[in-house]
Amino acid sequence: MTDVATHKPRSWRVMPAPSVVISIAAVLAAGLLGVVLIFAMGVSVSDALAAFIQGTVGTPYAIAASINRSIAFALVGIGFVIANRANLVNVGGEGQIAVGGIAATAVALYGHVEGLPAGLAFLIPLLAATVAGMLWGSIAAALKIKAGTNEVISTLLLSFIAVWLLYWCVQSPVLLRKPMTSSATLPESLEIPDATKLPLLTGDYSFPVHIGLPATVVIAIVAAIVLAKTVFGLRLRAVGFNPIAASRAGISYSRMVLLSLAAAGALGGLAGGFMLLGEQYVLKDGFSSGYGFDGLVAGLLARGSIVGVIAAALLFGFLRSGGINMEMVAAVPTALVMVIQGLIVVTLAGAAYFIGRRP
């Protein structure tokens, strides 16, 4: 039995050089297929591509929107990679973003933070978002430690709870719904105070990239160093490869599960906070829709590499923006972008399988 376990290819964990080439090839191939599909739909390919490019890099605003999107993907992806070092699969990014957004909104609106100096007005809501996500991730960890619940199931189901919690928050005037003035009052929160909005890098709304970008870069660097150079990273790896041997060597499995899932949750929560305080300003039902899963896919594709997460997050961020524009301008459904994204995943997973098999 041990033989089977030890000889299983661990190709998801390493990033060998050929895989960079393969990744790029997979993206190009999937893109090409997307073009073929657009052609098959009877839409003018050049119109669609023009719309796509316009939506990704056509205007400073488009670029900024793509980057902001990528920030959320990257944070969730980094969290996925951290948990995955301990051989845990966090699929709860969606819910962690949702609780992060809820917490950020609640604190920004009702936490009396707007008058605080030195950026505390937005830092405290961000912290609240991070803590909320961390707690959400910790629930899954506690379930795994105490009851052995598989984290794939618990994080996924916790996401459903969080998404409906979000719905409840924006539907109930007792919670975060803005005061009902008429029957036409939308089920959403009030807009957060200006002081709690994240500062933009340029200070200019035509290029609205917020301070989440440098923050995410710093987080990525720190995460990469922690995973590669610290004893904590080594212990995570040990637990991921062989929890029994690790615990015999005095490494606490429970502690590693808790820390890694809490970290993944915290990054998801932070992503939710960034989205709310940096771009959306109003809490709406479904604001996290799809972000958690795109982030998860970014983490999955990166195969353990933080640099890979960043690359995948940027790719998906721009793809999504371009896709939305393509739908609006050229009447190509956004679903096509999701098809392309799915194709990239399948191609890369297939390639990984073949790389792993090569002796």
Next chain:
Amino acid sequence: MLSPPPVAAREKTGTTAEPLTEPLLALQGVTKRFGSLVALSDASLDIMPGEVHCILGENGAGKSTLCNLIFGVHVPDQGTMRFRGERYQPSGPSDALASGIAMVHQHFSLVHDMTVVDNVILGLQRGFVNTRSWAQRLDRLARDYGFALDPYAKIEDLSVGERQRVEIVKCLIREPRLFVLDEPTAVLLPDEIAALLAVCRRVADNGCAVVLVTHKLAEIKKAADRVTVLRGGQVVARSDHPAQEIDALVRAMIQGDVKSLDKSAASVLGVVEAGAAAAATTPPESPATEAVQIDGLTVIDSQGVTRLDNFTLSIGPGEIVGVAGVEGNGQSELAAVLSGMTAPSRGRIFLGDIETTQLSPKQLTAAGVGVVPEDRHAVGCIVEMSVAENMFLNRLEDFTSQGFLRHRALVAAARELMTRFDVRAAGPEVAFSALSGGNQQKAVLAREITLPKLLFLLAAQPTRGLDVGAVAAVYNHIRAACRRGAAVLLISSELDELIAVADRIVVLYRGRIMGNCAANPSERERIGAMMAGQAA
């Protein structure tokens, strides 16, 4: 033993099978490579009908590869195989079975919650099944070969020896012409080994050829008609009179002189009588204080089954106590509790004056408890990580500053330890999985023995799967630890090993201590009886 074998048995001549018959199976220059590793190189071999042919060799000599080629698991890269005079090119085990070749693997493949007869029928028949007629056939077959086997017993209720009989019956019911057994005696009681060899003899006397893979010379003395010795994937010796040529066979197998062998290792191999080795270990002075005191340790599993029952033992400093017993009689539970992996249901453990019953593995390490786990791959090491990381996995704090790993210091320390313990690898930074079993075990041992103040060393099956050189090294390191004053508990299913290395032996049977006796070859039979559950 009641009825004679079904086919008229030929008188066993005692030496060779009839030389005039054509070989049943002939291998010609067979080579098998796995990547850059040449597992078997230009091996030629004739198996005659009616003979017990032993394949002798250390671990990694190519024995299992040879079996797998014969059984169709692997395809040879070069060379030919002929079976009954015809070209034999199996593309899988089913081809081998169809040609009349059956194999008992080292690891059993039985469905635990099914009965014996159901397990036998599995893979033999499709459609409707007449269980009763199969059960009768099974019963007849077992009696023909002189052993008892209840066709309706559930596998999970059977002992290891009985399970092996089921595997054997599964093969014999197909009436094979060639019967291959891969290391069949590793898990058996002394009595069961004798019974198994008798069955092999009977099968051979019925005209079937038996290929018996082993690394134990005692078995060759008892059962083999002819022997082929493998070393490093090559056939290095053949013998038609193995009983008279044991010394030469050992030399061929280990490429060295029997006399240069560690005495204990030699006795485990069966080269010398265990007595000679026991004399080599100096008896300890009776210990003044107890280093380790185990008091009424009881483990009841989640099903309510008592796995370890009131285990009480004290070990003095510098003393080696052996735990004998057939596997699955509470040894794993004892090791798990002593290494802090599970909490006992009852009972207490003391290290000197300190109670360690509830301590975590980390605290036990700090208290001076070294553990060489039974299952090296599952518990002892992390094969995906580097040798250096594995050698200091329990002491990473020593290589930490501000949370960062002092990688260079770790590698340097590992390199030094590898030299001291003769761990052979390309370097401290290669993956642990790249090491051979013996070197892996030496590395684990190095980690556990070099704990800053080792008071208690728990070694469970420390030489399983190791070759002779590594076995000797493991014994030397255990003895050295004991000379430095550590108490040692050696759990082993190899009785010869215990007699050779331990000072005294306790016998576990169904979780209870059946008896306590000196590690003396004269006690062998008594220990064997206790292992089988007979009170001393």
